[in-house]
Structure formats: structure tokens, C-alpha cells
Amino acid sequence: MRRTFLLEVVMIAAAVAFMFPVYALVTLSLKDPAQLSQTPLALPNPPTGDNFAKAWSAAALAPSLVNSTVITVVSLVALIGLGSFAAYFLARAHTRLGYGLYVLFLLGIVLPFQLGMIPLYRLVTDLGLIGTHAGMILFYTGVQLPFTVFLYTGFIRALPREYASAAQIDGASHLTAFTRVVFPLLRPITGTVLILNAVFIWNDFFTPLLYLGGSGFETVPVSVFSFVGQYVSDYGLVFAGLVMGALPIVLVFLVLQRYVIKGFSSGLKG
Amino acid sequence: MIKRFSALSPSWLFAAPALLVYAVVVLYPSVAGVLYAFTDWSGIGEGMSFVGAANFRAILNDEQAMGSLGNTLLLTLAIVVVQNGLGLLLALGVHAKLRSRALLRVIFFAPVVVSPVMVAFLWKYVYNPDPSAGLNGLLGLEVDWLGDPSVALWSIAGMVVWQYAGYSMVIFLAGLEGIPAELHEAAMIDGAGTLQRFRYVTWPLLAPALTINLMLSTIGGLKLFDQVFAATNGGPGYATETLSTVLYKQAFVFGKFGYSTAIALVLALFVAAVSLVQIYYLRSREVAQ
Numbered sequence: 348m349r350r351t352f353l354l355e356v357v358m359i360a361a362a363v364a365f366m367f368p369v370y371a372l373v374t375l376s377l378k379d380p381a382q383l384s385q386t387p388l389a390l391p392n393p394p395t396g397d398n399f400a401k402a403w404s405a406a407a408l409a410p411s412l413v414n415s416t417v418i419t420v421v422s423l424v425a426l427i428g429l430g431s432f433a434a435y436f437l438a439r440a441h442t443r444l445g446y447g448l449y450v451l452f453l454l455g456i457v458l459p460f461q462l463g464m465i466p467l468y469r470l471v472t473d474l475g476l477i478g479t480h481a482g483m484i485l486f487y488t489g490v491q492l493p494f495t496v497f498l499y500t501g502f503i504r505a506l507p508r509e510y511a512s513a514a515q516i517d518g519a520s521h522l523t524a525f526t527r528v529v530f531p532l533l534r535p536i537t538g539t540v541l542i543l544n545a546v547f548i549w550n551d552f553f554t555p556l557l558y559l560g561g562s563g564f565e566t567v568p569v570s571v572f573s574f575v576g577q578y579v580s581d582y583g584l585v586f587a588g589l590v591m592g593a594l595p596i597v598l599v600f601l602v603l604q605r606y607v608i609k610g611f612s613s614g615l616k617g
Numbered sequence: 618m619i620k621r622f623s624a625l626s627p628s629w630l631f632a633a634p635a636l637l638v639y640a641v642v643v644l645y646p647s648v649a650g651v652l653y654a655f656t657d658w659s660g661i662g663e664g665m666s667f668v669g670a671a672n673f674r675a676i677l678n679d680e681q682a683m684g685s686l687g688n689t690l691l692l693t694l695a696i697v698v699v700q701n702g703l704g705l706l707l708a709l710g711v712h713a714k715l716r717s718r719a720l721l722r723v724i725f726f727a728p729v730v731v732s733p734v735m736v737a738f739l740w741k742y743v744y745n746p747d748p749s750a751g752l753n754g755l756l757g758l759e760v761d762w763l764g765d766p767s768v769a770l771w772s773i774a775g776m777v778v779w780q781y782a783g784y785s786m787v788i789f790l791a792g793l794e795g796i797p798a799e800l801h802e803a804a805m806i807d808g809a810g811t812l813q814r815f816r817y818v819t820w821p822l823l824a825p826a827l828t829i830n831l832m833l834s835t836i837g838g839l840k841l842f843d844q845v846f847a848a849t850n851g852g853p854g855y856a857t858e859t860l861s862t863v864l865y866k867q868a869f870v871f872g873k874f875g876y877s878t879a880i881a882l883v884l885a886l887f888v889a890a891v892s893l894v895q896i897y898y899l900r901s902r903e904v905a906q
Contacts (some may be wrong), residue, residue, distance in 0.1 A: 351713055358710045359717060362724045367755060368743045368779070369727040375742070425638075433635035440626040447630055456644045457892045459840055461864060461881040463646025465874050466653065470646065489642020493634055521627040550732035552843045557869070568732040572847065575738050582742055593731045600730045603652055604723050607730065611784060612791040 376586035377432035383583050388468075398587035406574035406588040407568070412595065414559075415566040417480055419548045422487035427537060427542055429488065434499030439508070449500060455493030457545050466555060478562030487548050495540050502536035503529070542603075549596055567592050568570060590599045654879040659872050672879035682880060684860040685851075688770055689884075692859065693838030695774040696781075701830050703778060704785025705823075711786070712793045722790070726783035733780065737847035740776035744848075763849050766856035773857050777844055781837070785830045792826030793819070832895040839887050860884045 377394040386392075404410070439450045439556060467486070468477075476482030510532060514524040553567045560563050565573070571592040578584050600607050654672060658665035676682045709724055711718045728736060744752035753759060758777030791837045796819060817897040842861035845851060851858035851866070860880060867878035 349809050351715060354710060354713055355715045355717060358715060358721055361707075361710070362721055363781070365725065367752075368739050371742060371751065372739050387747075403795060407741050419847060420724075429635040436627050436629055436631035440629070442626065445626070448629075448636065451644075452635075452639065455639060458647050459836075459881070459888045461840070461861060462650040462878070462885040463643060464864075465646075465868055465878055466649035467642065467646035468643070485638065486642060489638045492639045496635065496777045498888050500850065504813075517873070525631075530742070548729050549834075550730075550734075552732065553846075553865075558634070562818050565625065567843040568734045571732075571738070572734055585738065588740070589735050596730050596732075597727065599728060601723070604726075608722065608726055608787050611726075611729065614786040 352373065355376060358594055372586050372589060375582050376590050379583075396582045398534055400473055401593065402574070402584050403591060405578065405584070406592070407565070407570050408588070410563075411565050411567045411570035414480065414564050415549060418483045418487070418566060419545055421480070421484045421540060422491070422548050423544055425488040426491055426572035430498050430540065431530060431533060431537070432525070433492075434496050434503055435529065437496065437504035438500045449496075451494045452496045455490075456497060460490055466602050471558065477573050478564060480564060483566075485609075486554055486558070487544075487551075491544050491547065495544065498536055498540055499533065502533060504533060538606060539610040539613060542607050546596070546607075567595075574617065587606035650878045650881060653875050654815065654882045656875040658875040664726050668875070672876050673883075675876060676879060676883065681855050681858060682860075682863055684855045685860050685863040686883070688855075688857060689839060689841070689859045689861075690772055692770060692777075692841060693835055695771065696777050696838040696841075698835045700778045700782050700834050701785050701827070701864060703782040704830065707782060707786040708789035708793055712790060722787070725786055728777075729782040729784045731780070733843040734847045735777060736780045737844040737897060738771075740779070741848050743776075744772050763857075764853055766853050769849055769853060769856045771881055773841075773845055776848065777838075777841065781834070785834065788830050789823065789826050791825045796822045828895060828898060832891065835891050839884065839891070841890065 371388070374389075376390050376398055377391040377396070378386075378394050379397065382389075382391060433448075433452070437445055437452070439445075441482070471477055471482050471486070474482070474564050475484065497530070506529070511521075511524040513522070514528045519527065549566075550568060551566075555566045555569045556572065559569055560573075571588055574588050575585050578588075653665075655667055655669060657668050672783045680695065711721045711725070715721065741763065743751045746759075746761040746764055747753065748757075748759045752762065760768060763769050769813075800818050800822075801814055804818050809817065840861055841859050842865070845857050845859050845862050846865070849857045851862045861882065864877045864880040864884070867873045867880065
């Protein structure tokens with residue numbers, strides 16, 4: 348009993364120390380310039396909301412939130428659709444083609460995207476998709492498909508075939524059996540696919556910087572990046588921008604924390 | 618009847634749309650990337666010629682590229698060791714029956730879901746050289762965390778560890794939760810103390826979680842870009858330059874696209890080597906079971 352109490356004290360102390368950057372982030376965003384320079388580590392007194400009002404428009408957060416949401420949601424729908432369909436074939440076809448394609452998809456998990464970065468940039472430019480939502484959606488769907496297919500295939504393999512067979516005896520085609528019977532059974536892994544891909548796509552920076560920089564269709568991380576570059580010395584303003592930029596995903600995390608943590612800790616085992 | 622129906626596999630057309638997108642976005646560009654690595658392509662127009670292994674020889678003589686390779690390996694090593702060490706300690710802590718365990722898990726995991734670029738900007742302030750602000754102000758130090766070339770690389774490692782220790786924690790935690798309580802009870806009956814039980818029960822059974830954690834943190838470290846780009850952009854000098862920041866600059870600042878893809882190929886080989894070792898290890902474990 349005493350030992351868990353001691354451990355609890357140590358862990359809470361560790362958590363408090365761990366949260367120091369977050370304390371700095373929130374308190375600084377609520378300070379005026381005078382407080383920032385004179386009492387950088389104290390609590391804001393009095394707190395001011397000026398930084399938030401200014402950062403909201405200066406960082407163009409409203410349009411970036413729309414861009415990030417559109418790109419993330421459409422990519423997720425495409426990934427779940429294409430990924431689960433492909434995995435159904437890969438998990439059920441015990442042919443050389445099925446196995447070969449599975450290995451081909453797995454290869455995509457190993458290849459770092461930097462290898463194809465420049466040829467892909469050129470291809471997307473030639474297709475006229477630089478600076479568009481469609482270009483980003485195509486990119487995320489392709490890049491995250493291997494991992495998505497891997498998760499779905501592992502899950503479907505462990506699923507008894509009889510569900511789909513029963514539907515087929517009743518006259519359903521493979522397509523109907525999959526969409527009506529099998530896909531609903533994939534809910535747990537669909538949740539994992541959704542969470543891991545959503546966090547990756549929402550936070551991704553390098554490619555949207557390359558494809559969307561200066562287009563007016565920037566995602567949140569890219570907007571925040573150029574905003575910080577512009578106001579770099581004004582920490583109050585910068586931090587208000589960071590708080591608002593990070594808030595949507597942090598809120599989603601807090602609401603769904605149990606599922607998010609489960610997704611991150613289970614998804615990798617397939 | 619059932620047997621006949623279940624023997625019929627779905628058509629390969631189920632995989633066709635995914636395969637098409639995957640081929641366009643990943644397979645074709647990666648193959649093209651390998652080829653570009655042997656050319657002097659400048660990124661403008663079609664003009665390029667095959668230069669053999671010249672790009673790779675140039676890497677060996679390029680102080681910035683070789684420095685970035687060394688930095689990348691050092692950073693990766695530091696991140697892998699500290700992140701997983703901390704992650705394990707945190708997991709052991711929040712695995713115990715603490716009243717605050719649920720809250721502690723949420724706190725330690727929260728930075729994982731935030732954009733690395735934003736975390737880097739936050740830490741840029743934490744690493745403020747001003748003695749009255751940030752970490753210096755808190756600890757009464759006067760360190761130029763990101764401006765001193767001998768410290769900057771470790772400061773980058775620090776912010777990455779802060780963000781992802783919670784990721785290692787939840788994977789270790791899943792491993793800990795999978796260890797049957799009976800094993801600990803049996804060891805206790807045999808007179809094993811806390812340390813012995815960790816050494817002979819917990820640690821061996823954590824091997825799968827450890828493997829996953831090592832692989833994730835190694836690959837993440839090798840590919841590190843966002844944090845460096847946002848916090849130091851490779852500086853001061855070349856002190857925090859990584860393979861990813863150098864190959865970015867070679868392509869999009871200097872227009873040396875062929876050379877840049879050669880560096881990307883080196884990076885890919887490192888990542889592939891780590892992954893293959895990992896896959897081999899996981900396979901042999903499965904066989905052993």
C-alpha cells in the first residue's frame with residue numbers, strides 16, 4: 348500500500364515536469380508583450396485574449412481547418428474503401444497472384460517515401476494536381492495503402508470464412524457478401540485504420556508544404572509553419588496560433604482517448 | 618456445398634483499384650527514384666544523363682551529406698535508447714494500481730497526436746537561450762540549447778523523446794497487460810523478488826513489444842525531418858542536419874535532383890535493412906513458438 352502511494356507521488360511529479368512545455372504554451376499565449384518579457388514563467392496576470400483574436404486571422408486558421416478536414420476525411424474514405432476491398436482478395440485468394448500482391452503491398456511499408464519523392468512531385472505536377480486537394484488525397488491514399496492493407500488482411504485472415512459462405516449460399520455475390528456481411532465485421536480494425544491514418548494525415552507536414560505551399564489550400568501544419576516564420580519573435584502570438592492549431596486534434600483525442608490509445612498500441616501487431 | 622462455395626476466392630478485381638493507386642503513388646516513383654539516383658537530373662526539363670555511381674562517390678566526399686549521415690545515426694541511437702527506456706519506466710509506472718493511472722496515460726500519450734512541427738515550435742521556446750525564459754528559467758541554467766553546435770543535436774533528440782515516449786509507453790503497456798498474472802504469482806511463490814520477477818518473467822515476455830518499439834523508433838529516427846526543419850533547419854552550421862533535411866535542400870534549394878535521390882536511396886537502404894532484420898527476427902520467434 349505504501350509502495351503504490353510512493354509510486355503514485357513519483358509518477359504525478361513526473362507528469363507535472365512532463366507538462367512544463369504545455370504550461371509555457373498556454374500561459375504565454377495569454378500574456379501581453381510586457382508580461383512576456385518581464386515574467387515569462389509566471390501565471391498571466393491579467394490574462395488577455397488579444398493574441399488569439401490576432402493569430403486566428405493572421406495564421407489563416409479558418410480556411411486551413413477546412414482544407415485539413417476535407418483532405419483527411421476524403422483520404423480516409425478512400426483508404427478504407429480501397430484497402431478493405433484489396434485485403435479481402437489478398438486474405439482469401441490462396442493463389443500465387445494473391446500472395447505476390449500481398450508481398451508487393453508490404454514492400455510499401457518498408458520503402459521510405461523520400462525515395463519516390465521527386466519523381467512523384469514531377470508526376471503530380473504533370474497531372475496538374477499541385478496545389479489542389481485532389482493531389483494530396485491521391486498522395487495519402489497511395490502512401491497509406493500498404494499499412495492499411497496490411498492491417499485489414501491480417502484481420503480478415505483471422506475471420507471465419509463461413510460468414511461470407513453463408514451469404515453466398517443464399518445467392519449473394521462476392522461483392523454483396525463483402526459489403527453486407529464481411530465489412531461490418533471489420534469494425535474493430537476499421538477503427539484502428541481510421542485513427543492511425545487520421546493522426547498521420549492531419550499532422551503530416553513535408554508533402555503538404557511541397558504541394559500546397561503558397562496555393563491558398565494549405566493544411567493546418569503548413570499554415571502554422573508559415574505563420575510562425577512571419578511572427579517568430581512574438582511568442583504570445585505564435586503560441587496562441589499553436590494552441591488553436593493543435594486544439595482540434597487534442598480535443599478529438601481527449602473525447603476518444605481510450606480508442607486512440609488502443610489503436611496505437613494494437614494496430615502494429617496486425 | 619459449403620466447401621465448394623468457400624473454395625471460390627473473390628476476383629482479383631477487388632484489389633485492382635488499390636493496386637492502381639499504389640502503383641502510381643508509390644511503386645512507379647520509387648523505381649524512378651532508384652534510376653534518378655544514377656543520373657545528374659537537375660529537375661528542369663528532360664535533360665539528364667546517366668552518371669553511374671558518381672552521385673554515391675560524391676556523397677562520400679560531401680562533408681554536409683556525410684555529417685548528416687553521422688548526425689542521423691547518432692540521433693537515432695539517442696532517440697531509440699532514451700525513448701524506449703523512458704517509455705518502459707512510464708509503462709511500468711502506469712501499469713501499477715495507481716488511482717491516477719488513467720489520467721497519467723492520457724497526459725503522457727497526448728503529445729503523440731500533435732503535429733511534430735508544432736511540437737518543434739513549442740520546444741523552440743522551451744530551448745530559449747534567454748536565462749529567464751523556458752527551460753533555462755525553470756532550471757536556472759544558461760544553455761544555448763539549439764544555438765550551441767555541441768548541444769543542438771541532443772536538444773532535438775530531447776524534443777522527439779518528449780513527444781514519443783508516450784507512444785513507446787502504450788506499446789509496452791499492451792505487452793505488460795498480456796502477461797498472465799499467474800506467472801507473477803508462481804514466481805512469487807518460488808520466492809522471486811520484484812527485480813527477479815522483472816528480469817525472469819516480465820522482461821522476456823515483453824520481447825514482442827520491445828521489438829515493435831525498437832523498429833518504430835529506429836525508422837522514425839532515420840527519417841526525422843519535421844522537427845529539425847522547424848527548430849533549426851539543420852543549423853547551427855551543419856550541426857543538426859539529417860539525411861532527410863539534406864536531401865530536401867539538395868533537391869528544392871540547389872536543384873540537384875539526381876544527387877538528392879541518391880541520398881534518398883542511402884536512407885532507403887538503412888530503413889530497409891532495419892525492417893528486414895526486424896521481420897527476420899519476428900519470423901524466427903514465430904517459428905520458435
